[in-house]
Amino acid sequence: MICNLCPRRCGVERTPDKAGGVCAMPAWPVAARAMLHQWEEPCLVGEHGAGAVFFSGCNLRCKFCQNGVISQEGYGKPITPRRLREIFEELVEQGAACLDLVTPSHFTDAVLEALGEERWPVPVVWNCGGYESVETLKRLENRVQVYLPDLKYALTEPAKAYSGAADYPETAKAAILEMFRQTGPYRMENGQLRSGVLIRHLVLPGELENTKAVIDWVAETFRPGEVLFSLMSQYTPQPGAEGKLARRVTKAEYRAAERYMADCGIADGFTQERTSAKEEYTPDFHLQGI
Structure with a gap:
């Protein structure tokens, strides 16, 4: 297919076994x-945990990504839409409180095929970076019950510097x-x-004005009781981090x-305790369950 699923609109050919974009x-x-x-927000975890599927690849290139080995280095195992559906079924059988689809946007077509038309017994959660195409999102209507987007930036400068997406604020x-x-x-x-x-919003070191701008938009856009907001403190400097990103968020x-x-x-x-930057938030990726 010629892919324009996300705001990048790469227009490249992606087939079941041909990568691009x-x-x-x-x-x-x-x-x-x-x-x-077990480490999503409590309202998603339930008794046994969120049924998370961690997809490889991403349409952002965030310099602080904690899942860089899969989002940017491409580690993972190719599977068919049929196998993906089996994984969903296995997670439900294990007692998952929801189907937590982590960074699924570039696989929208296959995810929709795997979900099918029926209503699943647990909510389907679209866990994404916020850099989404409205046109693509419209295809998910009535197929996704919970949206879990990041709102990383409300200011252009950090969006461009840290994620290579100057249009992130208005797009998200x-x-x-x-x-x-x-x-x-x-x-x-x-x-x-x-x-x-x-x-979700991850507080970045030295970027308090960006955080305030994110909070301003949420408060001005939604009334109490309309959306939930998760203010995260778990930023962890990644190998090679420089400048502001080389330290943790201060108390x-x-x-x-x-x-x-x-x-x-x-x-x-x-909200989170500032000490929440623990290794549990970044699972080991060794193809378990795939």
């Missing part, structure tokens, strides 16, 4: 692990509005998120972000 992936899925994941905002159009206000049952949008930075979030009236969501 910024994501550097074929059209059929490549995945690095499937597991019951448009995508999140489409997600909300599809799901409406979030809905919880027994502490578990059944439908809705949960926006003062994260507390300032928390206070700003509260002052803006965002109460529906999650």
Whole structure:
């Protein structure tokens, strides 16, 4: 296929076994692990964990990516849409609280084929970097119950410097509005998120103004009770990190972000302890479950 699934609009040919584009992936899925994941937000984990499938490749090139071995180095195992469906079924049988599809956007066609037309017994979660095409998202309507996008940046400069996507702020905002159009206000049952949008934002060292701009947009765009917001402190410097990215977020930075979030009236969501930058958040990718 000629691929224009994401905002990069590479226009390159990607076939089941021919890779291309910024994501550097074929059209059929490549995945690095499937597991019951305990380290998502509590409303996604349930008793046994979120049924996470970690896909390889990504349409962003974030300098701070904690999953770089699969997102940028391409580690993973090629599978068919049929095998992907079997993986979904296996995770449900294991007691997964949801199907947590991690960075699935460049495999949209295969994911939709694997999901089929029926409603799954647990919510399908589209866990993405926020850099999404509205046109592609519209194809997911009624097939995805929970959207879990990052809103990494509301300012152009860090978006360009750290992810090579100067258009990220406006692109991600448009995508999140489409997600909300599809799901409406979030809905919880027994502490578990059944439908809705949960926006994540990772606080980056030295980028408090960007965090404040993200919080401003969320607070100005959505009323209380419409979306959930997760303010994350788990930034971990990656090998070779330079400049601001070479250190962790300080206690003062994260507390300032928390206070700003509260002052803006965002109460529906999650914060983290600053010590949450643990290795558990980055699973070992050894093809388990694939």
